[in-house]
Amino acid sequence: MKKISFLILAILVVSIASYAYFAIWQFKNDKLKYIYLVSSSFNLTMAHKIESQLERVLGDIQNLVGLLREQEIDHNKSSLIKVIFQNDSSLASFGIYKRLAVAGSYNQIYGIYNKDFMDLNHLKEDVLGVLDTNAIDVYLKNPKPGLNPYYQNQTAQNILTFIIPLDNDKAQLAVFNVNKDFLLDTINSSDMQNSFITGEDGVVLAHKDKSAIGTSVLESPLFLLAKEATVKDGSTEFQLDDGDKTANYIGDFSKLGHGMFLLSQTNREDAFAGLRKINLNTVYFAIFITGLGILIGVIFSKSLTAPLERLMSATESIGAGNYAPDALNIRTNDEVGQLAEYFLNLGKKLNEREVELEKVTELATKDGLTGCYNNRHFRNRLGEFLSLARRHKHQLSLLLLDVDHFKKFNDTYGHQQGDAVLKDLGQILRESTRDTDLVARYGGEEFVVILPETNSLGAKVLGDKIRVNYMNHKIKNINAEGTLQSTCSIGAATFTEDNYNSIDEMIKSADERLYEAKKAGRNRVIV
Ligand code: GH3
Ligand code: MG
Ligand code: MG
Secondary structure, eight states, X not given: OHHHHHHHXXXXXXXHHHHHHHHHHHHHHTHHHHHHHHHHHHHHHHHHHHHHHHHHHHHHHHHHHHHHTTSOOOHHHHHHHHHHHHHOTTEEEEEEEEEOSTTSOEEEEEXXXXXXHHHHTTOOHHHHOOOOSHHHHHHHHSOOSSOEEEEEEETTEEEEEEEEESSTTOOEEEEEEEOTTXXXXXXXXXXXXXEEEEOTTSBEEEESSGGGTTOBOTTOHHHHHHHHOSSSEEEEEEEEEETTEEXXXXXXXXXXXXXXXXXXXXXXXXXXXXXXXXXXXXHHHHHHHHHHHHHHHHHHIIIIIHHXXXXXXHHHHHHTTOSSOGGGOOOOSSHHHHHHHHHHHHHHHHHHHHHHHHHHHHHHHBOTTTOSBOHHHHHHHHHHHHHHHHHHTOOEEEEEXXXXXXXXXHHHHOXXXXXXXXXXXXXXXXXXXXXXXXXXXXXXXXXXXEEETOOHHHHHHHHHHHHHHHHHOOEEOSSSSSEEOOOEEXXXXXXOTTSOSSHHHHHHHHHHHHHHHHHTTSSOEEO
């Protein structure tokens, strides 16, 4: 039974351990792939977020531009502009500029960053920056359609400015400042990733570390790859100078459109350190699960194998003849409890059968009146005793007893009184002999006693003892006051070496001595 619980436990432990080993092994082998996967999916998610944010701002800007194309603003339109600003807190201020000459001089024809709009956006004036002409100067050197992003550092503020040409000859430009934290909010979260947004010129437009905004990453291998790539997203491995030593990095890029790139880079060492932590957690988890498995195994073996063991010892007891062993007191509501109950019922049935069998055996082997063994049983046993004595060269004696003048006794006191005498004689015989001797009623008023390991002298002594006991026995008179008496005669035969070849020879010999005893006057023993 211990084997079963041990086996279950072993299977549990081995399977959990191998699963944990497999998981760690897999993880170790795939960790670079894993880092690539995590960092590129992280980058893509961020890129999608930023793109949709840009789309939203662009939509709002185009609405504003549409309103301002006419170069005039009436009261109604200015209310509409208010609504647009109210709905998009990314926009901080805007203006429309008109180029006056090819040489590049321009003047502002309309700009809104009045107090009303500021209040709408809960902004302070210093956050807005000033719609000045620096970004326009840069733009005009390389004019392009669409949304052109520029970084400006005005009065120590990081300002992100978008310039949109309003018509094809670029004579009119819409210029927007967006809130300085716009885009920044999207690049945060990951400890492992170092993410930033750059313009086409390699100038950082947004960075987790605000002090990096405005710096150039023109030399960065990741930026160069992103700029030359014909695909929208990609990954690469590269080296960077990290202080005094070079470090390995894994980088991801996504093109955001409008000449902007989202770049994320991960220090390989740092990423692996993070993975090692995850690895370690997996090991702890596996240990925990194994411990739990062992605990469950122990509880399982207690609740299942312990009752089963009791059941086994109980069945052993039943086999040995104890039909209601204590071990069967398993009062559980499960299959084991049910099995115990079946066994209890089985034990009960077996017990009943045995009692019945005992009764039947007694009926078959014993005489109903005297309680002594019957003639058939006597003959069977005498056969066994005789062959044993022959094999072991032991002595064996047989007494044949006959009540004297029993016919007369019956005639005088009645048949019922005769029966009572025979009953008394049976008891006297049993009490006068040893347990190893065998007393049987031979028939009528004749009895036999088998005496194993007994020579003729022993037979004579015991015969006399029986004779005297019977003679002195006071028989209760069932018809009148007082007691009666009776005597018996005994003939004995003793087996020594090969004097008898069969039980009949031996019985016949005892019968001859009995006849002699009768002839000699009765109430005596002849061996
Ligand atoms: P002896 O001294 O020569 O043995 O004389 P006996 O009368 O005992 O001899 P016998 O064999 O002539 O008679 C035996 C009698 O025993 C005959 C029978 O009525 C009686 N008897 C035999 N079996 C029973 C029995 O079961 N009950 C009773 N009451 N009497 C029995
Ligand atoms: Mg007789
Ligand atoms: Mg007789």
